[in-house]
Amino acid sequence: MQSFRHTVSAIALLALCAAAPVLTAAPAFAAGSEDGSSNTGSAATYAQAKAAVYAGKFAEARVMLVAITAAEPKNADAWNLLGFSSRKTGDLKAASKAYTKALKLNPGHLGALEYQGEMYLQLGQPDKAKANLDKLQGLCGNCVEKKDLEKALQAAGVV
Numbered sequence: 231m232q233s234f235r236h237t238v239s240a241i242a243l244l245a246l247c248a249a250a251p252v253l254t255a256a257p258a259f260a261a262g263s264e265d266g267s268s269n270t271g272s273a274a275t276y277a278q279a280k281a282a283v284y285a286g287k288f289a290e291a292r293v294m295l296v297a298i299t300a301a302e303p304k305n306a307d308a309w310n311l312l313g314f315s316s317r318k319t320g321d322l323k324a325a326s327k328a329y330t331k332a333l334k335l336n337p338g339h340l341g342a343l344e345y346q347g348e349m350y351l352q353l354g355q356p357d358k359a360k361a362n363l364d365k366l367q368g369l370c371g372n373c374v375e376k377k378d379l380e381k382a383l384q385a386a387g388v389v
């Protein structure tokens with residue numbers, strides 16, 4: 231019986247190792263949303279939080295990201311994902327604070343500008359969303375973040 235458990239445990243471990251690259255692959259919605267500030271001592275924890283976000287486990291990701299931003303207050307990527315996770319769990323006040331912090335650390339953070347713009351649409355502030363679209367246009371031309379925010383504005387009937 232114990233031999234069977236070890237075999238099952240070994241198989242499970244191999245499956246997790248094989249899945250690891252899949253868990254860290256960025257989906258289309260997050261393309262270019264990082265500025266490199268997440269390359270710090272808590273990279274594994276950030277990678278876990280990022281994987282939770284990509285899996286749609288926003289509440290779980292928020293818990294990790296709160297800890298990461300407390301330990302790494304200059305990590306604009308973590309603040310951006312904290313804002314995204316907060317927005318996805320319905321806490322727009324926390325999302326606003328997190329996006330503001332990410333953009334204070336890196337005013338050109340493409341992901342934070344896009345996601346903040348989407349939040350502005352949720353808050354009924356289309357002029358602020360358009361301002362973020364203009365910033366994205368100036369920073370990256372026709373990048374994915376600019377296109378995604380533009381689509382959100384169009385879907386809201388603003389552009």
